[in-house]
Amino acid sequence: MAKFLYNLGNFAFTKPKRMLIGWLLILVAVVAATIGTGVSFNGDMSIPGTKSEKAMDLLEKKFPAGDDEGTIRLIFKAPKDETLEAKKVKHKINETIKEIKKDKAVKQVTDLYETFTISKDKKIGYADITYRVKADKVKESSKEKVLNSIKISKDAGIQTELGGSVTFSEIEVGGISEIIGIVFAFLILAFTFASLLVAGLPILTAVIGLVIGVMVILITSNFVDMSAFSLTLAVMIGLAVGIDYALFIISRYRQLLAEGYNLNEAAARAVGTAGSAVLFAGVTVIVALCGLVLVDIPFLGIMGLVGAFMVLSVMLVSLTIVPAILGLLGDKVSPSRKNKLFSKLQPKKEKKTMGWGRFIQKHPGKIMLGVILLTGLISWPALHMELGLPDNGMKGKETxxxxxxxxxxxxxxxxxxxxxxxxxxxxxxxxxxxxxxxxxxxxxxxxxxxxxxxxxxxxxxxxxxxxxxxxxxxxxxxxxxxxxxxxxxxxxxxxxxxxxxxxxxxxxIDISDRLSEALPKFAGVIIGFAFVLMILVFRSFLVPLKAVLGFLMTLTATLGFAVFVLQDGHLAPLFGIPAAGPLLNFMPVLVTGILFGLAMDYEVFLVSRMREEFLLSHDAKKSVISGLQHSGRVVTAAGLIMIFVFASFIFAQDLIIKTMGLTLAFGVLFDAFVIRMTFIPACMMLLGRANWYLPKWLARLLPHIDIEGESIAQKEKKII
CATH class of the missing domain: 3.30.70 (Alpha-Beta Plaits)
Incomplete structure (x- = not known):
């Protein structure tokens, strides 16, 4: 694998225009196809086969109610010291309803005075608007008509609010959340590389992969039932991993230049080594997301497949466009070219690369115990986790x-x-x-x-x-x-x-119960698959075992944090959560798939460098320190980027996106810094050479997967 990627990197670097023109043609094709086919998000979140779904099917068969027409519920509250039956109040409500009826799209509007949909104290009542089309087909002009019409009752002092199946706020893709995430990512990259030019490269390539992925998903929406949330989730994941993947390749490229390799060789080796880790990590994320199909819940499977395709898109762009752009820029990306402001802000090399590794070497046992206790404390609230689906009662109080x-x-x-x-x-x-x-x-x-x-x-x-x-x-x-x-x-x-x-x-209730049952099965399958895959890659039993254990600690801590904030309401105002309530019913399964893939990303990037050093020195403890020295800083930057990208979605208006962003941001924070950068190195310090033990008979049977670049290690083209 490393040799193939080495050749790919070499081709992209030496013939950058061909590579970029190829991707440009793909981009033009998918944009044209999207314009031609349009967009159609119409998926729901039902699960066939549940008791409630069977009852619903029977209800529709035995008690047919015609087409599933869209409705808007007008909810009125009389002014203080008055009732809805007061002559003036009644007149204004009837005038409002009469105005709404002028819309030709309206099939009927019920009269709350004839249907007696008024509370016992005569203070609150409602009328239902029924349209001739389904809820998602009601035009914006009809919604505007309602909003303008209710000004009649509002101006008369009658509180008028809206409900029903027709929504007035849609999930948006591309807005303040993505912009905030990109801005923070740029600042982190600028600080990491001490170069504004280099800082922009991972963002540029991530956006290219993101646009291609989004276009293909929009085209697919015409042929597959999916919700708009599937696309938003894919953008969230794609933006984060796309920047990280490019970051790892560029970082390794600059390290190789600093070691004396020429531009061409450094680019080829960067793709052959860091690119191998990117490929393996990306495939792990893709497998984890595709694994959502195994839970046999249609809408969740679609979310997983859409997210997996986005990861595939940004991964392929990172492996090909990154070296092509490096070829065009030449020595402008050299580590010697630094921005004075950011280079002054960077800590001294000794402190930034060796201090943390030496600290872990001195206190591995205490660190492991501390992390275990911290995990238990944060995970505790997950024991009373409740699942549900956010309704209007969990929206912002101002809506x-x-x-x-x-x-x-x-x-x-x-x-x-x-x-x-x-x-x-x-x-x-x-x-x-x-x-x-x-x-x-x-x-x-x-x-x-x-x-x-x-x-x-x-x-x-x-x-x-x-x-x-x-x-x-x-x-x-x-x-x-x-x-x-x-x-x-x-x-x-x-x-x-x-x-x-x-x-x-x-x-x-049925969806929540089904998803709760699916979580252990899903987690078991993807963890088992990754365990076997990592044995093949790292040729070790203990390294994969620690990786899986670390992920389980991350998962329980993340769910505990989510329950603490979202369900119990602690710190909810700080994150803009309007009301406490049960966790989104598909959140645990979705978070398991996403976090598992991302956790394995950091495991591969960090531990593969440790194994690379171990193969050279055969000193287990030194390899841990050296791995942290060479990869720790870039893993830290990658973790921070992903945290800020996910956290930026906390600013979204939609509660589902907001809570997913918050939960994933904490999950990455805990996994990257508490587990991968602290717990795992401490474990490896204690175990020493046992980390890399594998029975000889098994080593002979296992295929050799090269992600450390052993197959290109003999290629010496250093400038002496």
Whole structure:
């Protein structure tokens, strides 16, 4: 592998124009294809086969409600000391609804005074706008019409908020988050290389890979159901790893120049050595993300595949465009060319390269114990982790969706925002007793605790099924509601009838349960695969074992931090989290895949350099210090870049993106600095030569994978 990449680097460096023109043609092709096909994000987050999905399918079959039309709920609250039935208030609400009806896209608007959708105290009520198209097809002009129309009621002192299936805030790709991440990455690179020119190269190549990846994903959205969040997640990952991969190759190139290699040889060797580590690390990330397909959850599998393709795109660009640009720039990237300001800010060489390694050498046992205790402390909150899906109740308090959510809870109870739809299945009951069986089953539900209101059972034309709606006393994300769903499903019905529960709340509960079950299976598969792969690469048992152990420590600490902040609400205002609530139900599985791939990145970059030194000196402890000396600073820079890129997404408006950015930023922080730069070197110091032990009989059987550049070690073209 190293020899192949050496030749690739040599070709790209010596014939840069050919390489760049080739990539330019690819870029033009994908941009043209994107313009021609357009974009279509329409994926949902359902899981076929769950109890709630089966109940939903039965509901649609037995109680057809026509097309799945988009709705906007208008929520009104009367001014102080007045009610919605006051003449002036009623007039303004009716005037608002009349104005909205002028939109030809509107199918109907309910009248809250005719449908009696008003709270008992007459203070809060709602009316539903139904459109002729699905929620995601409602035009911006229709949304603007609603926003302009409700000014009538608002100007009259009537609080008017919005809810429903039509969203007024979409997930955006390309904005303040990406810009902030790139700015911080540039500053870190400028400090690392002490060169503004060199600092811009990893960002330039990452953006090229990012644009190509985004274009291909946009094209694919027309043929595969995916959500816009899949693209945002891919951009988040691609930007971070793309900058890091280019950073490692350029850093190694400058090191080789400092050692005396000529420009051409340094570029070829950089791609052959650091590029091998990049390729292996990238493949590990890709495998981890593709592994999400194994959990058998469609939307999660698509997210993994989209993210994996983005990593592939930026990785290929790093391995080819980076040496090509280096070829064009010539000696302008030489380590001797430094920016005076940034070079003054850099610490002295001895301090920055040797101090940390010597500290670890002196206190390896204490460091390991300290890291284990710290991990346990941070991981502790994960023991009471709860999963769910953010709803309007977890949005910012300033948003109309959150205000509307709170008004409905105030007027109609917490459970109004999470109704349960129950189907009574009497298909197996005696033909002459079906109606009585449904009646008895309905009364059985009325006796259950935790129910505020239950509607009369409505039978289908066959009389074998009946539907009713339950309003719980508790909110959609409360433990009591989840328990109520389980109680209804487990209740002993009468006369061969059974209960099926669906609705958004039940669907979220089932998705969370399925994802919780999938996490151990998924983690076990990717960890097992990586363990075998690292045995092949590092030709050792203990190095892969420590890598896996370190990842498990990172994962538990990351989940513990997420529960501490997002679920328990500690430090939430500091990170702009509007409300505490359960963790995003697919976060643990997604974070496991992403963090595992990124953790193996740092493991490969750091430990491969240690093994390279060990093969030369056969001194285990010296190789650890030398590995930290040569790769520690660049791994630190790479970790900081990834942290800032992920952390920049905390500024996003969408709660899902915000929480994912925060969680991944902490995960990288913990893994890069606590585990890879501290715990792993301490372990290797204690174990000494045992780190690299592998039985001879197994060594003979295993194929040789060269990522340290042994196959090109004999190529000596130094300038003497």
């Amino acid at each position: 109309t969706e959150r205000k509307g959510y709170d008004l409905l809870a105030e007027g109609f109870g917490k459970g109004f925002n999470g109704p349960l739809v129950v189907i009574i299945d009497a298909s197996q009951a005696d033909k002459t007793m079906k109606s009585k069986s449904i009646e008895k089953s309905s009364k059985l539900l009325e006796k259950m605790d935790g129910i505020k209101q239950i509607t009369p059972a409505i039978p289908d034309p066959s009389g074998e099924y009946a539907m009713l709606t339950i309003l719980p006393r508790s909110g959609p994300e409360d433990k009591e509601t989840k328990q109520l769903v389980k109680d209804i499903r487990n209740v002993s019905s009468v006369a061969d009838t059974k209960f099926l529960v669906t609705g958004s709340t039940a669907v979220n």
